[in-house]
Structure formats: C-alpha cells, structure tokens
Amino acid sequence: MKLDKLKTAEAEFFAMYPGGFRDEALLPVVKRHHSEEIGRQVETLFAENAFGQPDEVCDNFAKIVSKSSMISFFEKPRVRDMVKQMSPEQKDMLSIALYELLHGNEEEGFEGLVEVLSYYKLAKWSLVSMLPYYYNRRKAFFIKPTTTKNILKHFEIGGLVYKPRPAYAFYKGYSKVLNEMKKRVDPSLGKDNAAFTGFLMMTMGE
Numbered sequence: 786m787k788l789d790k791l792k793t794a795e796a797e798f799f800a801m802y803p804g805g806f807r808d809e810a811l812l813p814v815v816k817r818h819h820s821e822e823i824g825r826q827v828e829t830l831f832a833e834n835a836f837g838q839p840d841e842v843c844d845n846f847a848k849i850v851s852k853s854s855m856i857s858f859f860e861k862p863r864v865r866d867m868v869k870q871m872s873p874e875q876k877d878m879l880s881i882a883l884y885e886l887l888h889g890n891e892e893e894g895f896e897g898l899v900e901v902l903s904y905y906k907l908a909k910w911s912l913v914s915m916l917p918y919y920y921n922r923r924k925a926f927f928i929k930p931t932t933t934k935n936i937l938k939h940f941e942i943g944g945l946v947y948k949p950r951p952a953y954a955f956y957k958g959y960s961k962v963l964n965e966m967k968k969r970v971d972p973s974l975g976k977d978n979a980a981f982t983g984f985l986m987m988t989m990g991e
Contacts, residue, residue: 798988805973826852849915860907867902897952910928938983945958
C-alpha cells in the first residue's frame with residue numbers, strides 16, 4: 786500500500802470538503818443512501834433471534850436489496866424473482882447462510898450465500914457484502930467491483946487479486962487492508978465503511 790497516496794487523498798478530500806462527510810456539499814449524497822436508516826432496519830430484521838421463519842428471512846433479504854441505493858437497478862427485480870421461485874429447501878439454505886454470515890461461522894455463511902445465489906446466477910459481490918455492511922457499518926465493507934479494482938490499482942496494494950466471483954479469502958484480505966488504511970487517516974473518515982471507500986473513490990477521480 787502506498788501511504789503517500791493515501792495521505793494525498795486525505796488532504797485532497799478535506800480541501801474539497803472541509804467539513805468531511807458533514808460538509809454541506811456532501812450532505813445530499815449522504816442522505817440519498819439512507820445508510821443509517823437501512824442499517825437500523827437490518828439490525829432488527831436480521832437480529833440473532835429473527836431467523837425462526839426462513840420465508841420471512843428471505844423476503845426481508847429481497848426487501849433490503851430493493852431499498853439499497855448501492856445495488857444495481859437491474860439486480861433488484863432478479864433477487865425479488867429469485868425469492869419467489871425458491872423451494873422451501875433453498876429458502877432454508879439462504880436463511881442459514883445469512884444467519885452464519887452475521888452471527889455464526891462467517892466463512893461458512895459467506896460460501897453458503899455464494900452457493901445459493903450462484904444457482905440463480907446472482908453471486909455478485911454487491912449482494913454478498915450488502916447485509917454484513919448494513920448490519921455493522923463500522924466493521925464490514927460493501928464491495929463494489931469497479932471501486933475495489935481501482936483502489937487496488939491506485940494504492941498499489943499487492944497480494945490481492947480481484948475476481949468477479951465472491952471469495953471469502955479475498956473478502957477478508959481486502960477488509961484487512963482497508964482497516965489498515967482507516968488507521969492512517971482522520972478517524973471521521975472511518976465511521977462508515979461505505980463512506981470510507983467512497984472517500985477513496987472520490988479522490989481517485991473515478
């Protein structure tokens with residue numbers, strides 16, 4: 786990782802937005818994403834004791850996808866159709882995968898979610914990383930393919946190879962790098978992980 790590029794990015798960001806993410810110029814962007822509001826909903830809908838009814842869990846997954854501004858317009862109806870088409874066994878698998886991803890064995894949950902989504906050709910980084918991010922916006926990162934590839938290239942991050950199919954090893958490795966980057970900049974930039982990668986994106990000129 787090129788620390789000098791990170792510090793340059795930080796300086797450029799605060800030059801453009803002296804108030805950081807509370808700067809008036811950025812408030813419309815922040816409000817448009819409704820991350821705090823959706824995050825509160827996810828904390829309730831996917832709390833540890835909310836996994837008793839797989840049908841409801843799957844419906845709630847589709848609902849959050851439909852509300853998220855970070856999910857492609859084209860993927861939202863596909864996820865909705867997926868849930869409608871799923872057999873009871875598949876809904877059980879999706880519910881179990883989401884439970885493990887948020888509350889149990891994260892790796893098993895991640896791989897389980899990829900497996901279920903793959904059946905419907907929906908194993909996308911955005912759909913796999915969405916719920917963990919909303920559930921804990923300080924801990925988990927939302928993975929946007931274009932932004933991710935640009936961050937790896939611009940900051941010359943070695944040892945990680947992005948691939949379109951979500952993989953847990955990359956997810957953990959990339960998250961570790963981003964957490965290290967957060968430690969090197971003003972703490973206000975790391976209060977929301979999607980905002981942090983957004984800050985990196987804006988200063989790369991994407």
